[in-house]
Structures are given as structure tokens and as C-alpha cells.
Amino acid sequence: MKMGTVYGVGLGPGDPDLMSVKADRLLRNAKHVAFFRKAGKTGRARTIVNGMLPATAVEFAMEYPVTTEIPVSDPRYNALLSSFYEECTAHLKSLSENGEDVVVLCEGDPFFYGSFMHLYERLRTHAPVEVVPAITGMSGAWTATGDPITWGDDVLTVLMATLPEDELAQRMADTDALVVMKIGRNMDKVKRALRSAGLYDRAWLVQFAQMPNQSVTKLADAPEGTTPYFSIVLVHGQGRRP
Structure with missing residues (x-):
């Protein structure tokens, strides 16, 4: 058979x-x-x-x-x-x-x-x-923000929020554009790492991307507390353009 x-x-x-x-x-x-x-x-x-x-x-x-x-x-x-x-x-x-x-x-x-x-x-x-x-979910998320995630020679890094805070901050500082997944209970840690890397004010929070209850917010304006599983933090690249 x-x-x-x-x-x-x-x-x-x-x-x-x-x-x-x-x-x-x-x-x-x-x-x-x-x-x-x-x-x-x-x-x-x-x-x-x-x-x-x-x-x-x-x-x-x-x-x-x-x-x-x-x-x-x-x-x-x-x-x-x-x-x-x-x-x-x-x-x-x-x-x-x-x-x-x-x-x-x-x-x-x-x-x-x-x-x-x-x-x-x-x-x-x-x-x-x-x-x-x-x-991918991250593609749906950055499209929801209405801005391209990368330009020119930008390097995109995808990080898991479950990583240690110091490693998150280091990897964030070493990239041009950023996606952070698996946020959940790790939001406070992610925020601290973004601040250490100097990226906090450029970060966006997208929840339930491409779903009926989609939410797109500047991270600095997002409410405190645990975020849903379907949440992604983004930092758009600012690379070379014609």
C-alpha cells in the first residue's frame, strides 16, 4: 500500500x-x-x-x-x-x-x-x-505598522524574549532592524533591554497581527502588564535609500 x-x-x-x-x-x-x-x-x-x-x-x-x-x-x-x-x-x-x-x-x-x-x-x-x-507572523506584524522593516543594507535580527536580559540588550545594540517574539511575561525585561540598546523610543508593539483584534501601538504608549502570546515588538531599520 x-x-x-x-x-x-x-x-x-x-x-x-x-x-x-x-x-x-x-x-x-x-x-x-x-x-x-x-x-x-x-x-x-x-x-x-x-x-x-x-x-x-x-x-x-x-x-x-x-x-x-x-x-x-x-x-x-x-x-x-x-x-x-x-x-x-x-x-x-x-x-x-x-x-x-x-x-x-x-x-x-x-x-x-x-x-x-x-x-x-x-x-x-x-x-x-x-x-x-x-x-510569517512577523511579516504580518511589520506590514501592520505601515512601514518597511528594512532598507538598503539593514541587518534584521529576530530575538526570543526568553533570552537573558544582557544578551537581549547586546544583540539589540548590534542590529539595524529588530523583531522580538515570545514576549508574554518577558515584557518588562524587553523594555529594559531596548532602553539599554537605545531603541526603546523607536519600538512598536503589534498584537494579534492580521487578525480581527489586531492592535498596533508605539511601545512607549502601550499599557503595562503581561502581553498576549501573539505579540511582537518591532524596531524598523533606517538604512540606505535612493
């Missing part, structure tokens, strides 16, 4: 109109659909494709065993996630072995800090896997 293909389908930053034609075609013809979500939640990826899936599609919700309940530095964190990814991989591999194609929903681009990458690495030598690229 010919093995089925596991498709890691990038959904883009949140607006269904920004999906690729290929992603749309795969979704509307899917027999099996898998997606990540937090326990008890619908899941952002599944919400994006509402109304696009066939009524007969068999859905497989992959619920994270842990998100922010324990710190990443705790050995249990990686152990729990590793076991989770192994279980999800086994299910997808079984479907493939039975000749079934599976569409795995991926927010943003599947190969850019996405959970699908962990399945891909486990599946790629055991089943046919195809990745459908998409517009």
Missing part, C-alpha cells in the same frame, strides 16, 4: 485571505486534520480555518501537556513535551502507513519556530512529509 503524505500546512499570520492557494486546496479536500492546542481551548490554528474544512474531515487535536505551568528550565518540561511529540508522531505515522493523507495545521510558517518542526524531525525518515510554506 502506498503511504499517505503528512502535510505541514502553513496558515500564515491569522487572516485566511493570506493563505497560499495550495494551503487552501489541501484544507478544503482534507480527510484527516491535526492541530495543536492548549487543553480546553479550540486552538488558534483550528479557529483560523473555520468554515474551510470538509464536514467529513476527521480531526485530531494535539493538546500540549504543558505550556507555562512550569519553567522551560525545569527538566520535566522537555521530558513532557518530548513524550507528547512522540505520541503525536506515532498517530500520524499510523495514518500514513494506512495510506491516509493528513493535513497538520501550522500557524505562521511551519519551519519558523513552529511546533510542527518537532513532528517533522521525527517523521521525515518514516513517512512522506511535505511542508507548505506561509507568510
Whole structure:
């Protein structure tokens, strides 16, 4: 029996109109659909494709065993996630072995800090896997500001807010244009690092980019407190122009 293909389908930053034609075609013809979500939640990826899936599609919700309940530095964190990814991989591999194609929903681009990458690495030598690229969340965010992120020879740096503060500040100071992701509870640390790098007054905060509840604000004007998961801090480059 010919093995089925596991498709890691990038959904883009949140607006269904920004999906690729290929992603749309795969979704509307899917027999099996898998997606990540937090326990008890619908899941952002599944919400994006509402109304696009066939009524007969068999859905497989992959619920994270842990998100922010324990710190990443705790050995249990990686152990729990590793076991989770192994279980999800086994299910997808079984479907493939039975000749079934599976569409795995991926927010943003599947190969850019996405959970699908962990399945891909486990599946790629055991089943046919195809990745459908998409517009990244950060692209959707800088477009929402209405200004280009880079000019001329600008160097763009993408940082995770989970990095130590001194490393954040150093890397911020060494770049021309900046994207900071995984903000959440790290906002105060990000603000301090931006101030140290002399970039605070140029920074923007974009929440829920390209989604119905999108918000674009100068970081200095943003309210205090924890920001949503779908938040990105940007500093636009000011490089060479004709």
C-alpha cells in the first residue's frame, strides 16, 4: 500500500485571505486534520480555518501537556513535551502507513519556530512529509505598522524574549532592524533591554497581527502588564535609500 503524505500546512499570520492557494486546496479536500492546542481551548490554528474544512474531515487535536505551568528550565518540561511529540508522531505515522493523507495545521510558517518542526524531525525518515510554506507572523506584524522593516543594507535580527536580559540588550545594540517574539511575561525585561540598546523610543508593539483584534501601538504608549502570546515588538531599520 502506498503511504499517505503528512502535510505541514502553513496558515500564515491569522487572516485566511493570506493563505497560499495550495494551503487552501489541501484544507478544503482534507480527510484527516491535526492541530495543536492548549487543553480546553479550540486552538488558534483550528479557529483560523473555520468554515474551510470538509464536514467529513476527521480531526485530531494535539493538546500540549504543558505550556507555562512550569519553567522551560525545569527538566520535566522537555521530558513532557518530548513524550507528547512522540505520541503525536506515532498517530500520524499510523495514518500514513494506512495510506491516509493528513493535513497538520501550522500557524505562521511551519519551519519558523513552529511546533510542527518537532513532528517533522521525527517523521521525515518514516513517512512522506511535505511542508507548505506561509507568510510569517512577523511579516504580518511589520506590514501592520505601515512601514518597511528594512532598507538598503539593514541587518534584521529576530530575538526570543526568553533570552537573558544582557544578551537581549547586546544583540539589540548590534542590529539595524529588530523583531522580538515570545514576549508574554518577558515584557518588562524587553523594555529594559531596548532602553539599554537605545531603541526603546523607536519600538512598536503589534498584537494579534492580521487578525480581527489586531492592535498596533508605539511601545512607549502601550499599557503595562503581561502581553498576549501573539505579540511582537518591532524596531524598523533606517538604512540606505535612493
